[in-house]
Amino acid sequence: MTLALTEAWRRVVASGGLPAPGPGGAESPPVQVERPANPEHGDFASSLAMKLARPYRRPPLAIAEAIANELLKGSTSPAAAGRSGLIESVEVAPPGFINVRLSDSALEQTIDRVLAEPATWGTVQVPNPQHVNVEFVSANPTGPLHIGNARGAFVGDLLARVLTAAGHQVTREYYFNDFNAQVRNLGASVLAVRAGEPIPQDGYHGDYVGDLAREVPPEVLAEAAASDDPGGRIGLWASERVRAGIEDSLERLGVHFDLWKTEGSLHREGWVARAVERLRAGGYVYEQGGATWFRSTAFGDDKDRVIYRSNGEPTYFASDIGYVTEKFSRGFDHLIYVWGADHHGTVARVRNAAEAMGYDKAAVEMILIAWVRFVREGREISMSKRSGEFITLDDLLDEVGVDAARWFFGSRGHTTGIDFDIELAKKQSAENPVYYVQYAHARIASILRKGTERGLTHAPSMAGALGGEPEAVLARAVARFPEVVEDAAAAEETQGVTAYATELATTFHGFYRDARVLEPDEPERSARRLALVAATRITIANALGLLGISAPESM
RNA sequence: GUCCCCGUAGCUCAGUGGACAGAGCAGCGGUUUUCUAAACCGCGGGUCGCAGGUUCGAAUCCUGCCGGGGACGCCA
Numbered sequence: 107m108t109l110a111l112t113e114a115w116r117r118v119v120a121s122g123g124l125p126a127p128g129p130g131g132a133e134s135p136p137v138q139v140e141r142p143a144n145p146e147h148g149d150f151a152s153s154l155a156m157k158l159a160r161p162y163r164r165p166p167l168a169i170a171e172a173i174a175n176e177l178l179k180g181s182t183s184p185a186a187a188g189r190s191g192l193i194e195s196v197e198v199a200p201p202g203f204i205n206v207r208l209s210d211s212a213l214e215q216t217i218d219r220v221l222a223e224p225a226t227w228g229t230v231q232v233p234n235p236q237h238v239n240v241e242f243v244s245a246n247p248t249g250p251l252h253i254g255n256a257r258g259a260f261v262g263d264l265l266a267r268v269l270t271a272a273g274h275q276v277t278r279e280y281y282f283n284d285f286n287a288q289v290r291n292l293g294a295s296v297l298a299v300r301a302g303e304p305i306p307q308d309g310y311h312g313d314y315v316g317d318l319a320r321e322v323p324p325e326v327l328a329e330a331a332a333s334d335d336p337g338g339r340i341g342l343w344a345s346e347r348v349r350a351g352i353e354d355s356l357e358r359l360g361v362h363f364d365l366w367k368t369e370g371s372l373h374r375e376g377w378v379a380r381a382v383e384r385l386r387a388g389g390y391v392y393e394q395g396g397a398t399w400f401r402s403t404a405f406g407d408d409k410d411r412v413i414y415r416s417n418g419e420p421t422y423f424a425s426d427i428g429y430v431t432e433k434f435s436r437g438f439d440h441l442i443y444v445w446g447a448d449h450h451g452t453v454a455r456v457r458n459a460a461e462a463m464g465y466d467k468a469a470v471e472m473i474l475i476a477w478v479r480f481v482r483e484g485r486e487i488s489m490s491k492r493s494g495e496f497i498t499l500d501d502l503l504d505e506v507g508v509d510a511a512r513w514f515f516g517s518r519g520h521t522t523g524i525d526f527d528i529e530l531a532k533k534q535s536a537e538n539p540v541y542y543v544q545y546a547h548a549r550i551a552s553i554l555r556k557g558t559e560r561g562l563t564h565a566p567s568m569a570g571a572l573g574g575e576p577e578a579v580l581a582r583a584v585a586r587f588p589e590v591v592e593d594a595a596a597a598e599e600t601q602g603v604t605a606y607a608t609e610l611a612t613t614f615h616g617f618y619r620d621a622r623v624l625e626p627d628e629p630e631r632s633a634r635r636l637a638l639v640a641a642t643r644i645t646i647a648n649a650l651g652l653l654g655i656s657a658p659e660s661m
Numbered sequence: 662g663u664c665c666c667c668g669u670a671g672c673u674c675a676g677u678g679g680a681c682a683g684a685g686c687a688g689c690g691g692u693u694u695u696c697u698a699a700a701c702c703g704c705g706g707g708u709c710g711c712a713g714g715u716u717c718g719a720a721u722c723c724u725g726c727c728g729g730g731g732a733c734g735c736c737a
Contacts, residue, residue: 144680153679156717166717201717203680246737283737397735408663408733415735422737450665451732476666477731517685518674521666523730525673537699539685545699553696560696601675608684615700624696639696661699 110193111152111204112137114176121176141586148197148205149582155202166202174198177206213581214568220584220641221564228587228648231273232595238274239433240266242444243356244281247349248292249312251356252496253526257478259499260515262444263361264600265473267652272595277364277438281429283422284345284368292348293341296322297330312496318344355499359508360654369425378420378428381463382413385427390462400427405458423452427459434465442598443472450474473598475520481527497528506535509655513540516653517604539608540655543646546611548661550643553623557636560626564636571634576621580638583613584645591652600653607649614642 115137142151155170162169174196194209220227242262245255262278270276283289287308295309299319305311326343330336349366356363372378382398385391390401396416400423403410413424433441445453453472461467480497502511505528517539518524557563565571572578590606623635647657 138678140679142680143683147680151680153718156679159717199680201680286737288737395735399735412735417735419735421735447666447731449732449737451734452737453665474666474731479730514673522674523667527673537686541699542685545697549697549700551697556696605675605684612684618696619701622696661697 108137108139110177111139111154111173114173115154117176118172141589142205147199147203148195148207150206150208152204152206153202155198155204159202167198167200170198170202170204174204177204208582208585210572210578211569213578213585214570214572216585217568217572217581217638217641220644221637224644224648227644228591228652229271229273230588230592230595232592235273235275236439237437238269238276238440238442239279239436239438240269240276240442240444241279241281242266243352243361245352246283246288247345247352248288248310249348249496250314251352251499253480253499253502254478254496256499256502256511257475257515257520257524258444258446259356259359259361260512261473261475261520263359263654264512264516265442265444265598267654268591268594268598268600268603271591271652274595277436278362279365279367280363281367282349282369284342285370285373289341289345290335290337291341292344293330293339294337296340296344297337314348318347321347358500358503360512367429372425372428372432373420375432377432378424381427381431381459382424384431384463385459388462388464390459400455400459400462402455402458405454405461407454407458411455423455423459426452426456427463430456430460430465430470431463439469441470443470445472445474447474447476473520476523478524478526481525502528505532509540509544510535510538512653512655513538513604516600519599519601539604541661543607543611543650544656544658545661546614547643547646547650547657548659549618550614550639550646551659553639554636554643557624557632560624562624562626562629562632562636564640565630565633568634568637571630573631573634576617577635577638580613580617580642583610584638584641587645587649590649603649603652607646607653610642610646610649614639614646617642 137152137154138157139150139152142148155173156166158164158169159166178193178196192209192212192215194207194212197205197207199205240262242265243251243255243259245251251259266276266278291306291308292310292315295305295311295315296319298305298309299316300322305315322340322343326340330339333339353363353366382391385400390404391413392399392401397412398414399410400413401410411423412421413427414420430441443456449472453474456472457467457470460470506514572581586606587610590602594600594602617639621635623632623639625632650657
């Protein structure tokens with residue numbers, strides 16, 4: 107549509123109706139097309155004429171008329187035969203909107219296409235597909251995932267799904283720390299429980315520590331006893347055990363990772379050292395006070411950042427820059443980090459380092475998700491792995507269910523802080539809008555089953571068969587799906603998808619009220635309505651699938 | 662003190678330059694001999710935190726202020 111408008115504009119210019127854009131002439135604003143909320147305004151609307159009014163110094167209505175005429179001509183001219191008949195009407199409305207209405211024929215072709223290729227309906231191919239790395243969760247394996255990790259898990263997963271649907275190549279990655287003091291503290295805590303001693307300071311207190319203590323295999327204990335770092339040895343075993351548990355929890359959420367990357371491997375494989383050398387070669391590294399620094403201020407940061415401490419130990423930042431080079435070495439065009447908002451302070455230094463190493467800074471993106479404040483009966487639940495006071499992700503799923511939890515996080519922007527009242531969530535899980543959408547799907551599935559029982563089948567083609575008002579309304583709603591996916595991928599947000607799924611369900615429920623599908627006495631009407639609701643079912647199922655939510659056949 | 666995010670209906674949140682600001686839940690009233698009532702229909706509900714500014718047009722962009730959260734480490 108955007109393309110058609112742009113062409114129409116160009117034709118007006120070519121025919122001398124308007125001056126050419128560019129140097130000496132008017133600047134060209136981006137051609138924007140939107141979906142009007144009011145059906146009276148057609149299927150597409152553009153404010154192009156109003157944008158052009160100022161540079162052209164002409165009334166927007168006159169410009170709109172000229173473009174609208176070309177648009178209508180173009181859609182019926184032999185040259186545009188491939189798209190002919192898709193546009194029903196083009197209207198101009200004050201103060202200068204151009205409103206375009208799709209023809210029945212366009213809607214009929216869409217329904218046929220959905221039924222012909224259901225699996226790909228809603229996937230699109232963006233013109234500039236990229237290799238995208240999405241790193242998320244990345245919680246250290248010192249305890250089970252808790253509900254504080256839930257939002258990151260869902261946001262990252264949904265983002266990866268949406269980008270994939272838009273045609274990008276996506277790798278999902280989990281990064282964790284396997285060799286620092288935290289892991290040693292975990293090991294020391296396990297040993298303390300075994301010895302019946304109090305948990306050391308900075309140790310871990312959760313029930314799972316006791317479980318780990320009971321499960322340590324004898325050979326690991328023997329190795330630890332013989333080692334000069336028993337806590338470290340036990341910690342290594344414990345963290346691997348915990349990590350496997352995390353993977354199980356995530357699989358239960360429907361969240362799958364392509365790669366689990368350890369901080370230790372970045373050092374062992376030399377990525378960190380090479381990255382530092384690269385920075386040094388560019389003159390961005392210096393030594394001071396026995397420590398090695400990155401000149402982050404050269405890129406606008408408010409202070410320089412330590413890479414190696416004065417005791418020679420690398421900082422977390424050192425691993426970060428090593429990881430950037432490691433990721434780019436795998437051919438990614440775009441790195442996305444899904445981080446908690448508390449990591450805000452580290453964003454600038456990592457992006458600056460990427461720039462210093464010669465990468466495109468814009469290709470390194472951090473998505474900061476706001477905290478979820480967990481509340482039970484009005485009191486905030488403090489969450490700390492060390493204290494052992496937390497609600498695990500598994501507990502949350504037991505209480506509210508995967509589909510409801512996915513919908514909850516998928517329908518909210520990630521920059522907004524959320525209050526999550528556990529009791530309220532449990533109560534509301536029964537009336538979560540997700541069931542409204544799933545119900546629409548189950549209702550259609552039921553109709554399709556009954557139709558088969560009664561020997562009714564859907565029409566092989568909708569061509570010329572769309573029929574009246576209720577059909578066209580539903581078909582319009584179905585046809586919008588690919589744009590929703592495209593918008594979601596571009597915005598890196600999924601609220602549009604949940605909103606769309608709700609709207610489509612509402613539209614279907616209205617159709618169900620007004621239009622009876624199974625009418626054995628009127629096989630033709632039944633056939634075209636069956637085709638239409640079958641396409642609707644596919645669309646709902648694909649929208650839910652995009653969110654990782656199930657589409658039940660019955661409820 | 663500096664920086665980032667947020668402030669929209671009673672509640673939880675959408676809407677980030679367009680046409681009368683929306684949804685779900687909560688509240689009130691109605692609908693079933695029919696393909697699933699987890700549905701449908703109707704009603705009430707708003708100084709879009711406040712004040713300026715830019716624009717043909719602002720919840721949306723800019724400035725200031727108020728309120729809430731977060732970050733400012735040779736922690737991770």
